[in-house]
Amino acid sequence: MPTDTAPLEVALLKPLNSWIPPPVASVAATLAMHAAAMKPSYMNKGEIPEDAIEQALAEGKEQALLRMKDGMPEKAKEKMLQGVAAKAVRQLEKRDVLMEQELATSDASLTVAQYLKDEGKRLGTAIDIKEWALFAIK
Numbered sequence: 139m140p141t142d143t144a145p146l147e148v149a150l151l152k153p154l155n156s157w158i159p160p161p162v163a164s165v166a167a168t169l170a171m172h173a174a175a176m177k178p179s180y181m182n183k184g185e186i187p188e189d190a191i192e193q194a195l196a197e198g199k200e201q202a203l204l205r206m207k208d209g210m211p212e213k214a215k216e217k218m219l220q221g222v223a224a225k226a227v228r229q230l231e232k233r234d235v236l237m238e239q240e241l242a243t244s245d246a247s248l249t250v251a252q253y254l255k256d257e258g259k260r261l262g263t264a265i266d267i268k269e270w271a272l273f274a275i276k
Contacts, residue, residue: 165257165265168243172250173272175243178236181267186235191227198226236270 158166180186202222206215231238237251244253258265 161261165254165261168241168253169250169267169270172239172242173236173270176236176239177272178239179234181236181270183231183235183238186230190230190234194226194230195223198222236267 199219199222202219206218210218232240237249237254239250241248241250241253248256254265254267
């Protein structure tokens with residue numbers, strides 16, 4: 139059992155070998171339901187492989203090129219491509235990164251990272267996800 143100052147580590151969808159206080163179990167259940175619904179691929183932005191980012195950028199660029207008008211100034215084209223690139227990466231992060239996703243079980247617009255921060259304050263200790271796994275039966 140962690141002390142009041144020690145970070146609380148919650149392992150999602152892993153066997154729990156010890157008794158977990160009900161408030162912590164509630165946070166773990168919420169995160170497990172979110173992971174099952176949203177199926178994130180990565181925990182943090184830093185885990186996204188470069189090839190996934192490059193693919194998102196290529197898809198965004200392809201869409202932007204379709205929307206570009208003939209005779210559009212080069213500066214406008216460059217700005218449009220930069221904006222599309224930034225948007226493509228943000229969309230990838232919101233879709234595939236656990237900590238950046240909006241919490242599926244919340245009515246409010248709340249990311250998983252913000253939910254963990256808020257619950258940590260409520261419980262009086264930091265909540266960190268050490269590792270997680272998602273299992274699917276097909």
